[in-house]
Amino acid sequence: MSAVSDVHEVRLRVNGVERVAHAPARRLLSDFIRYDLGLTGTHVGCEHGVCGACTILLGGEPVRSCLMFAVQADGAEIETIEGLASGPDDLHPVQQAFWEHHGLQCGFCTPGMVLTAKALLEHNPDPTEADVRKAIAGNICRCTGYVFIVDAIRAAAGIGRERDGA
């Protein structure tokens, strides 16, 4: 640890589990999640808040973890991609839909994209195509051209309804 900046205890709930680690003030939340918490599913693409690869859910809402310092998350509740499912038989409807609709290619944007979609569907269970595109406009994908991602998210809305027996 650097002698220049102070070190803070960061205590937070991650995917429902309480975690504690220490970090200097300047440690970005994205790096904290990846290195200090060992959750490497959250990815880093730009570190200036444009690409969305680092998206996590803070209090259920998508935020760019590269634009927060770890210390800001002390006392917070966050969700990362690792919290959605624990294996191929237990996928969240969004993950299931992305799989069926080929909504990913290299997979680097996928965690951020999936979490953003999850939050969207919790607010808006039946989004139009335009709603979906607006919701994910801040998540860059270089591989898919977004076509199958949009299909997947709309399909996920349907899968969600099916599972809920609606």
Next chain:
Amino acid sequence: MPEGVAPRLLGARVKRREDPRFLTGRARFVDDIVKPQMLHAAFVRSSLAHAEIAAVDAARALTLPGVRAALTGADAARSAKPITCDSTFDSWQGTEYPALATERVLFVGQPIACVVAEDRYLAEDAVELVEVRYRELTPVTSIKDATAPGAPRLHSHWKDNYFIKRHLRAGDPDAAFARAAGVVELTTVSNRHSGIPLENRGCVAEFDADQTLTLWTSSQIPHLVRTGLADVLALPESNIRVVAPDVGGGFGIKAHLFPEEIAVCLLAMKTGQPVKWIEDRSEHLLASIHAREHHHQVKLAYAEDGELLALSGRIDVDCGAYSVYPFTATMDTGMALGILPGPYRIRNYECEAYSVATNKCPLGPYRGVSRPAAAFTIERAVDEVAHALGMDPVEVRRRNLVAPEEFPYESITGLVYDSGSFVESLDKLLADSRYEELRRQQQAARAEGRFLGLGIAMYTEQTAHTTTEFAKRGVPIIFGYDSAIVRMDPSGRVNVRVSTHSHGQGHETTMAQIVADSLTLPLDHVRVTFGDTDSTPYGHGTFASRSAVLAGGACARAAETIRGLLIRFAAERLEAAEADLELAQGSVRVKGSPAIGVTISELARLAHHRPETLPDGMEPLLEAVSTYDADPGTGTFANAAQLAFIEVDIETGGIKLLGYWVVEDCGQMINPLIVDGQVHGGVAQGIGGALMEELVYDEDGQLRTTTFMDYLLPGATDIPRIEVSHLSTPSPFTIAGIKGMGEGGAIAPGPAIASALVDALGPLGHAVVDELPLTRERVRRFIEAARADGKAHA
């Protein structure tokens, strides 16, 4: 495909086997690799475009707590040769691209020194404390400046600033121009941009006690990186292991050996600890690989009836400061020279092509390479012919597209278009897009004072070219094949290891489809791996739309060998003739008597555990390694036609995409879902390059676009729904008639959108849209040009 085997999976829309780990955040990208005692690297990079380095002093940096070591150019030069990659052409002038600059820097962002520390934060602090003194030299920042008489030479042993000069002449262009009814003269500029994968470059190097160097690196070409490292580090290749883990997009950018990779290896060797370097986005924009900066001047001669008679021109590619490994600085230039006539029957041709050196980041291949620029030029020129003659651009195309009965067609540049559906794809595009309906919408909008436009662009794309083609191109390593090992284990399941590297293309699924079909196994009994030079056969990696054909072909051949072994063994066990046996549903059985057979899993068990049961002369194990070079090695040509439907806001210059249609033909598809995904992604990148992506240097050679605030990427509200339909004209040359197609989507959006803009401005007049990307400022310029012309056209 083997005879008598009806494919179940070839051509099937199967969901991808690799997805679960990506969906659940359990993939393993290079930054996810953590090793004990690992140090983190950061680079000191040149702040000037052209300068001599007077001094580099890392003393202050090394005093920071947590900073472990530093490497300067002088240090690196003691242990590593610079990267060289030389063409075999006569006019070639080569470069030496050092891991860390020694005497001179030739572009802003070029690595000068490297520091390692306990974390990246500290390493960046240390970088700020490294002092570099420069003696500034005049930067050369454009083709015009580089080729002007008396221009400063970037490389002191060169006689000018040209990497290479090419010239091709075929047919009788002079006579053709002489008899032409008219000549379109066009100058086009495709501005610099790049692939911008979402995952930046990065690597982890470890040098262990056995003197083995392991490099994990986000790369498309692990074997070639290994070969390159062996050369520059003077280490035996067998002492080097390169592992490309999951890679977050490449698009050609990560198909290079980088100076940073070498520096990181040297630091691992120096410190005795693993060293990780993950570049940040500014480094990526400054110093990875740039692409697509082409300046073309062409003349297209035409007859009264729209027949294209001759094409002449000059191609200049701004290749930046160094020749890149493994492609050389000739790749864009040579390819443009060969493909400029496009899918058209042009029989008279003369063209000069130049790779020019400038004080910019080196240029390398990016999805489509020079085809986006070449298609932009020929498609715009063809449209201008149509305009000059008052003909429909669709009609001019129809007259000149290579027709079905002409395949295989040898182009005037010596490329063999093996098969294609040029005319059919154009017709289908008009039908699928409901072209007449779009024209009606355009008319209705015009009545309301809105400017909608339609534009069509077409291309044919050389894919899976191998020995013959690369030998012609004069590259030092001929990418003539790729390879596969198919290994059946004692349980009868199969592991396939390929020399290519998937970074989004779904090879864990597509290669498994091929092998599973051949061995009549369920898809999930076949596991595909790649990326580790220790366990995969040597090959070239994934680029140039080659993997489906070449890795697919190698997989098919290796699987065929295993089939042969299984049949031979079964013949012995069943006391039948091999010719009477077939594979079906995981068994080898007698044709016509399906009850008489033995399961593959049983054969596999016996072959490993009961060798005494094997036929005489047959060895235990069921493993085969094959390579594949698709004869005749000149590649197989995919093609597509694309249509862009746009609205232009003529007051602001903003362009909105209302719709996009593609008809593509890649012969036999392995997995249509994956093909569609590749088309969508390519088109989206093409749209980015057509509308907003540009790497801008100022006259001092400073890059203005060093973050995503300035280098804009299209998001989900910028890309419309992309409708894709397919034709299938199999290749007569490749296994199963498969053609490559990964790059194609990116080729046509530039010309399609440019054409749509011209069409949209029709009521104002005619504008010659000759530059990309179509930023607001450029669109306003073209609007003014249309108004100045003032001759409204329908």
Next chain:
Amino acid sequence: MKPPAFRYLRATSVDECLAAMSEHGDDAKILAGGQSLVPLMNLRLARPSWVVDVNHVPGLDYIEVEGDVLRVGAMTRHRDLAASDVVARACPLLAQAAAMIGYPAIRNRGTIGGSLAHADPAAELPCVACATDAEIVVAGRDGERIIFADEFFTGYFETALAPAELLVEVRFPTTRAGESWQFREFTRKSGDFAVAAAGVGLALADGLVTRARIALGGVADRPVRATAAEERLAGGPLEGPDIAAAAALVADVADSGSQDADAVELASVLTRRALEAAAAELRGAS
């Protein structure tokens, strides 16, 4: 790109924040939403020695109408402004503009206080503050003071905030019947920073303009009011030629700071469109 080292203080009251700002002066920066500050720090363009986090200061996150004033706490997130029915009714320009800021993830964290204090001349909320004659409430060691929007923005990313002051509230006059407010911006791609923006408010009575407000973003070093255009409209009818004339006058915008001719031309187009939309809304309502 990692930020340089700094010390972090999580303020739990306005006083604590002010004390820290007082002590550290120019070396300290307030961290609100972080959507503008943290990129600058990651790029090492901003290098504060102290970062004072105000996200946990209670009592700064509210949206209330009090009489004819909409009071918005400085820590109100853009997302809440965009989603609020109260804001939509009381200050529609604010609701429209907030919805156009960046992307959802940006709006989830970005705050009105942060946006105004950051003072990007092309940003949406400074333009809105200017158009609506907002009052900015600032807390200092000696108590609170009010700064009017047209005095708050003093230059390129500069405000009238003193080093040891904290923006705590923004007050907007509530919209009255017979008014229409329209916000328009131009971006190079959707969700991007605005190249130019126009925030427009019109009131009509008996077919004549009783009030015209036009504020522009991106044309100078701060948001500016297009007073000549406003005067052209005031007291007159709201026909096509009047709107066109007003939009043309936008080109003669206030002379503070440098002007980007291209942005001014865009602003003129956006102004005309906003005025046309306002006129249409007013006609539709009558």
